[in-house]
Amino acid sequence: MSTLQEGNKAPEFSVKDQNGNTVTLSQFKGKKVVLYFYPKDDTPGCTAEACDFRDNYQGLQAKGIEVLGVSVDDEKSHQKFITKHSLPFTLLADTDKQIVEAYGVWGEKNMYGKKYMGTNRATFVIDEEGNIAHIIKKVDTKNATAQVLELLG
Template sequence: MTHLQEGDKAPDFRSTTQDGEPLTLADLAGQRTILYFYPKDNTSGCTLEAQSLRDGREELARRGFRIVGVSPDSERSHRNFCDKHALNFTLLADTDHSVCEAYGVWAEKSMYGRKYMGVLRTTFVIDAEGRIEKIFTKVDTKNHYRQTSAPTTGRRGDHETRGADHPDRRHVGSSRRHGGSAPE
């Protein structure tokens, strides 16, 4: 469960991309970023989510967004994932979980009575100044591009976000209905 709220300064990070290039939050300054955390390359829910963002990338770019995916997979795994699914955006290799931990999405999970540590599928929309604009904790993997690009209406629940003013803020991620909770 993330400790971050909409309006917070996004935590700084330093990691490497699928191409072995370093990337920091400062490198993303000046443009809006969809920073999405997912459990594992080449699994069903994660692939659907990546394909949705891939298919919407041009429209998102026209609207000033950059897409960056983060998982504990290696650079090599990310390169293979990008090649296999023609992904057209950056993936960060967070093998030590430091980025996931900074964003509060590395947590204990449970499946079939077995507990393990893993990524809580979560997406942060970060504005050009590095502040968190939106947090999506209930990710619709198949339609994530549409979910992240929907205009803000100000009505709670429209985008399945949990902002600072949401009454269930302390329960973020506790009623997840999306894929990616299986050990991967």
């Protein structure tokens, strides 16, 4: 998992969103950002997490918090996921693994005894100055928003 720690400067990135627009972390300076990493579009845990952020999105926005989801799926996959579940926030298509590697969430996984490389689920809360305020390594997919809000007080 990540060697990044709370208090570190969050690694900058420049990557395409679901619509092919370039998104950078620095464009959110002055806002809190929930940067959440998930393994794959439209799988049960990832859908539960995305829908939890969707259902609480207006409340997060009211607190000045922006939500960005990151997976290594491509733009087309993200578009389908957004449409199917009416997701109101941006999904970043990290197809070259730039962000997952910078944040240390790309690593060996194990499913049914089979080892493979993939994205480890994690959430980074980034403050208005671009520093990592909190790192959630054990994400509760059905209560992801509550986990974030609990840390922010």
